[in-house]
Amino acid sequence: MPRNTFLAMLSLPVALAACGTPEERCISRNTHEYRAVNNLLSEVEANLARGYAWGERAVETDRLTQCRGYYTGPDGVYGVYYRPCYVDSVDIVRYRIPIDPAAEQRKRDNLLERRQKLAAPAQAAVQACKAAYPE
Known part of the structure; x- marks a missing residue:
């Protein structure tokens, strides 16, 4: 194995450890869609508040x-x-x-509905991750 490849492989666990604790990585991985919907919802609400x-x-x-x-x-x-x-x-x-305010409001309503559907599975995933990786 070339020396540079070996050194890169040695540094991989250090790089992964810098990405958070196992619990944080588990929560991040299992709540990705919920967080994405929240981010989109906050953007749509800001657009409605501004008008553009x-x-x-x-x-x-x-x-x-x-x-x-x-x-x-x-x-x-x-x-x-x-x-x-x-x-x-x-x-x-x-x-x-x-923006079209009516279209933005429909988008907001759909995102609110989607977030409500994702809330329970996301909460269950957080609890499972906390149980699997106690800190």
Whole structure:
């Protein structure tokens, strides 16, 4: 086995241990859908409160900056110089998206119903994980 592969395999348990306790990993794994529905619900409720949704897009621009260059002088000494240059820059820009309030309310109602259906299994999973991995 190559040395780098062996070292990577040695560090794997350390990396996994950094992701939380076994109980936390169990709870996270078994309540993923419930948490996703909660996140979507909070986003929809925020959209309804604001009256619009947020969108994001990447905008590419050129940015003027200083670029470094190197030269060798006539006496063989190296030097550094700076010159203005353009570099590509990507910025994330947020923009407003109009929403249909009736559609957002239907979405909210469906998410509330889905969350209610997922609440009991999620609670049971949390209790099972706490029983399986007491801290």
